[in-house]
Amino acid sequence: MKVKKLFRKTLFGVLFLFFLILISTSLLWIRTIDTQLSAEYETNSRSIAKTIADSSVDILLNRDLSALQSLIDQFAEIQSIRYIYITSETGEFLAHTFVPGIPQDILDSEPNSTEAVQRQLPGLGNFVEVGMPILAGMAGTVHVGLDTDLVALKVQRAIGQQNYLISILVVVGFLSSIWFVNLAAKPLGDLLAYAVALARGDAGADGPASKLLERDDEAGHLARLFAHVARSPTASENRPDADSGESAG
Amino acid sequence: MLQTALAGCVLSPAAKAAGAVQGGAGPAEARSAKSLSRPSARGRQDEIVLGVSAAFSGPSQGLGIELYRGASAYFEHVNRAGGVGGRRIVLKTYDDGYQPDPSVQNTRTLMLEDRVFLLFGYVGTPTVTRVLPLLKKFQDENIYLFFPFTGAQPQREPPYGDFAFNLRASYRQETGGLVDNFVRIGRRRIAVFYQADAYGRSGWEGVKRALERHGLDLAGEATYRRGQQFTSSMREQVEILKRGSPDAVICVGSYAACAAFARDAVDFGLEGGSGPGVPMANLSFVGSENLLKLLTDGQEDSRRYTELLVNSQVVPSYHDTSIPAVQEYREMMQRYDPQPPQDLVTEPYTPFPHSFVSLEGFLNAKLMVEILRRVGSDPKRSDLEQAVFSVRNFDLGIGEMVSFGPDRRQGLQSVYYTVVDDDRFVTLDDWEAELG
Incomplete structure (x- = not known):
């Protein structure tokens, strides 16, 4: 399909617009989903930490650490939760889910902090860790590590799906634009051919010219105007073959 | 599921030839954590059904199998002698692969569908700690867990200590x-x-x-x-x-x-x-x-x-034949040659002639039989606890007396x-x- 020169810029403009939409919506989605998912996960992590903290009180007071471990193991099965550990009020690690050992970064951190902190643990990934005091901190603190790489993966998946859909729309839209442009450009092409024929004096009223002259649009009006101008005496005098006839005679 | 009347549990050809009867409720059916449909198998009047959920598959299958084999040898001996008060002891066995969730599911089935008399010979701490709350929930049913193969504290202390009896040291x-x-x-x-x-x-x-x-x-x-x-x-x-x-x-x-x-x-x-x-x-x-x-x-x-x-x-050496219970154990293991529950054990496994785990299973079964005898001719779950508490200075044959009481829910202390x-x-x- 040959694109008429007149509309080439328009087509590229349309294409550019599509890409602009694609990029801007992607960026907006990334920001929105990432923010909302992270907030959602952090809220869930805090809820889980609170549940563990509330459930741990009796267990901790009984000093039954195997029951405590059993409790956190159940929560650690939740997909986004990558680790849980419980520290005593004195900072001692009472139970945890780390394999093969507690990362140095965590050993070095403040054991009873309840602030949400970003962690990058070598070999494990990136995490947001939330803390929740047990018995107002008198019995220790529960720490829950949320896997932010998982959030990033989910965002990537959502954006990937959105971009896939938009890309399909871009291709369909681009091809449709070419088709529409060519459809719109065809009467112009016919008009150009008709004008050339008129100028040469070999434009008849049959065939493609008749269809063009019958059109009720700008192309039809222009064709009829060209025909009218061509039939005028001034036009006959100025016609190239008339000039050549005179000179030949 | 594997229901085994131990008068003819999954016995070796030699034991079958010796006159054992293939028992239980129909053909043995494997029902592991993978689950198979199975018929209801409530205990008959001439049976006492003990529910077992243990590791018969996976990397810890040896523990479940050996514990089962040791217990089977003694139950087989008792059943051949007429059972307890004329009732044969039957093991209703499930595989949990040493995983908590299947263990909980199996326990639920054993309690609510199979309606076993008691739970016996569970294997593992992560499994047992998850089962204990279930026992507490159904405490009105008086379902007790006997002699789990774990030395962890949860079944020895409040709030779940009242629902389990331990034999081994912690x-x-x-x-x-x-x-x-x-x-x-x-x-x-x-x-x-x-x-x-x-x-x-x-x-x-x-x-x-x-x-x-x-x-x-x-x-x-x-x-x-x-x-x-x-x-x-x-x-x-x-x-x-x-x-x-x-x-x-x-x-x-x-x-x-x-x-x-x-x-x-x-x-x-x-x-x-x-x-x-x-x-x-x-x-x-x-x-x-x-x-x-x-x-x-x-x-x-x-x-x-x-x-x-x-x-x-937590049991003495099975090489020490000067210990009466060890002699008894070795003799019964040889005589009955108990096999693993074949329909549950799908991975290759060669049993040991003797092992510490099967000796523990054997001693578990021996004490279990003693307790069942003390429950009386019309066994009721509600009588179980008192029957256990009546065990005072009982000689299992390993040189350490076994006693139970309201504040003593662990029979042996030696390591x-x-x-x-x-x-x-x-x-x-x-x-x-x-x-x-």
Whole structure:
């Protein structure tokens, strides 16, 4: 399909617009989903930490650490939760889910902090860790590590799906634009051919010219105007073959 | 599901030929955690049905199988002699693969559908700790868990201690004994290698408490994920423990992982503050024979992996035939040759003629029968607790009297220590000479 020169810029403009939409919506989605998912996960992590903290009180007071471990193991099965550990009020690690050992970064951190902190643990990934005091901190603190790489993966998946859909729309839209442009450009092409024929004096009223002259649009009006101008005496005098006839005679 | 009337449990051809009857409710059906449909199998009037959920598959299958075999030998003996009050003892058996969720599901089925008389011979801490709340929920039904193969605290203490009866010593007693002995011979830097779950935590806590009594702290700790095979690498764990230069390592795990760790500790040069060679202690749950088999099978020089192993046991050595119960056990294991529950055991497994685990199963069954006799001719669940409490200074035949009471829900207190000699675990008499 040959694109008429007149509309080439328009087509590229349309294409550019599509890409602009694609990029801007992607960026907006990334920001929105990432923010909302992270907030959602952090809220869930805090809820889980609170549940563990509330459930741990009796267990901790009984000093039954195997029951405590059993409790956190159940929560650690939740997909986004990558680790849980419980520290005593004195900072001692009472139970945890780390394999093969507690990362140095965590050993070095403040054991009873309840602030949400970003962690990058070598070999494990990136995490947001939330803390929740047990018995107002008198019995220790529960720490829950949320896997932010998982959030990033989910965002990537959502954006990937959105971009896939938009890309399909871009291709369909681009091809449709070419088709529409060519459809719109065809009467112009016919008009150009008709004008050339008129100028040469070999434009008849049959065939493609008749269809063009019958059109009720700008192309039809222009064709009829060209025909009218061509039939005028001034036009006959100025016609190239008339000039050549005179000179030949 | 496998319902086995032990007058004819899954018996060897020899035992069948000896007159055993294939019993139970129809053909044995395997119903593991993978689940198969099964018929209702409530106990008949001439049966007492005991519900079992244990590891018959996976890397810890040896524990479930050996415990079952030991118990089967004694129940078989009793059933052949007419059962308890004319009732045969039947084991309703499920596989949980040493995983908590299937264990809970199996227990629910045993209690609500199979309506077993009691629960018996469960295997593992992560499984049992998850089952205990179920027992509490149905406490009005008086369903008790008897003699689980775990030394953890949850079934020994409130709020769940009232729903279980233990025979074996606890992990605290095992780890406490190991630590005391190591410290006594000058090995004061003690590290722990443990399973990252309730079992591992129970052992970890035991070691930590025992060290605190001596004014010491852990020299290091490393964990592994439950379900590891012998082929797994434990190099990372070895490297972590190396940093603490331990004089001894106490392993709280299952046989496959502990064998892998013992192998890698030697191969990757775990050396302690006392120089090359760090004793590696394992708890009774490890399954000593299974551990030893992995470390010796196909090894040219297996001694370097086993020479510093020291395993605690909660039953005496089955090699010591001067002990009456050991004689009895060996005789019945030979006579009845109990086989693994064949429909549950789908992976290849060669049973041991004798093992610490099957001896424990045997002693569990022996005490269980005594309790069932004390319940009377018309057994009711509600009478079970009083029947257990009536056991005072009962002689199981191992030289330690068994007593139960409202404040005493663990029958035995003794811990034994063993080392490898001539490719078998033998009693450790002199710590100083062996490991000092």
